[in-house]
Amino acid sequence: METMPAGRLHVESRRFAVEEVPVPVPGPGEALIEVRAAGVCLSDAHLIDGTLSPLHLEGEAVTLGHEVAGVIHATGPDVAEKWRPGTPVLLAAGQVCGECGGCRGRRGSCRKLLTRGVDYDGGWAQYALAREDTLVRLPEGLPFEQGAIIPDAVSTPYAAVVTTAGVRPAQAVGVWGVGGLGAHGVRLARLAGAVPVIAVDPLPEARQRALDFGADLAFDPADPGLAEAVRGATGGLGLDAAFDFAGVTAAREQAAGVLAPGGQLVLVGLTPEPLALPYSILFSYLGQQVKGHYGSAPEHLDQLVQLTAAGRLDLGPSISGRVPLAEAAEAVAALEGKNGAPVRLVLIP
Incomplete structure (x- = not known):
């Protein structure tokens, strides 16, 4: 079985560590993303310290990271042809549940929004799964670390x-x-x-x-x-x-x-x-x-991608540091301690 490093939070004990886990396999409508950059957010720190807790997590542990950019490595069945391996993408920070009355068109918007890296595995890993409807093409010339922070930050x-x-x-x-x-x-x-x-x-x-x-x-x-x-x-x-x-x-x-x-x-x-x-x-x-206020909608990601591609929004000054995935715990501590007053630290697998 092929394995990979991943920053895992064991929710009950609040123990965080970079561990070896199996490389996930994309199912129908999913893509496997080779992660190139993943942002570190105070929400991640609050998950670790217990201030925040997952609402819809199935299981006891989760891979953190809701700000993710990378390259499509493989796709599962029924994924549109435009999402070919090698395509650079950023990932929405969450997804609708697809099951509630809001998702089924009866009572407005989704009532069970799922957050990446909270309610299901995120991008503090070598690879991450993403549902097709959460993929956004990364503009040519936009660095992965800048694209990664568009969702959420x-x-x-x-x-x-x-x-x-x-x-x-x-x-x-x-x-x-x-x-x-x-x-x-x-x-x-x-x-x-x-x-x-x-x-x-x-x-x-x-x-x-x-x-x-x-x-x-x-x-x-x-x-x-x-x-x-x-x-x-x-x-x-x-x-x-x-x-x-x-x-x-x-x-x-x-x-x-x-x-x-x-x-x-x-x-x-x-x-x-x-x-x-x-x-x-x-x-x-x-x-x-x-x-x-919580999060953003898909159209906001599309608009921000257009703004960055057109040069109206330069995210270069927002990247305060690049940290190896193996040092994720140190990055969280630096963010909590406001060492150097960082805007965003980015993990590089």
């Missing part, structure tokens, strides 16, 4: 900005947490035409990165003059949209306090902590909103 903030919040030109936007997702939130809000784009992060390196990525202003959340500065930068109105990419209760409360009338607080960062609104009466009086 780029597509999640993109969908939050353009779809959940519906940011329009000249609207004021705030981004709390300028890490792997928030850094792209800054870039994409600017790309959508937001003015001003205001970043908030406790790390000086992250604030400087936000300015480098296109933020108009960057503040420390501990700055006692932050609320006044936000009001001043927005003509006294406040923010049309504030994004919490940190998943921190204090950030959410701070963001809610500087919203404009009718403004939106969009929750992107994941946390088990309860949501509290310190100004609930005023929040209702001003017609403000809280919206949850």
Whole structure:
């Protein structure tokens, strides 16, 4: 039996290790991908430390990694001819279940979305299985490590900005947490035409990165003059949209306090902590909103591929380091410790 290295999480014990496992065999409608690059996300760290748990995992262990790019190595039966071996692809970060009422067209969208590297095996491995409907052709000239981070690191903030919040030109936007997702939130809000784009992060390196990525202003959340500065930068109105990419209760409360009338607080960062609104009466009086956001849709991946291929979005500055798959645990520790304030570390099998 042919085997391969894979970064496996044993969910009950939260033990993570790079282990030898059998190379998977593609079934009907599936492709076997030779992984060339896979992103390391804080969600992976939270799975390991127990903050997050799989909802739909069958079995006790899972190969992590939901940001994946590579080359089609082989295909199973009934896969379209366009997906030939050798085709460079990136993989959607998840898939619909295909079984619920939403998937069967009776009650809206899928009610049991499955996340790659969480609910089924992901791409921290030499090879990964992918359902045909989760494949996206990688544009010629786009490096694998940049293509790998489009699902989630780029597509999640993109969908939050353009779809959940519906940011329009000249609207004021705030981004709390300028890490792997928030850094792209800054870039994409600017790309959508937001003015001003205001970043908030406790790390000086992250604030400087936000300015480098296109933020108009960057503040420390501990700055006692932050609320006044936000009001001043927005003509006294406040923010049309504030994004919490940190998943921190204090950030959410701070963001809610500087919203404009009718403004939106969009929750992107994941946390088990309860949501509290310190100004609930005023929040209702001003017609403000809280919206949850998770992931992205297939059309967002297609749009981002077009934007990168056209040169409108350069993801080169987002790659903070390339790490061998065998050192996956060290990469997770570096991300958790914010060593060097990385945007995205990428594993190379």
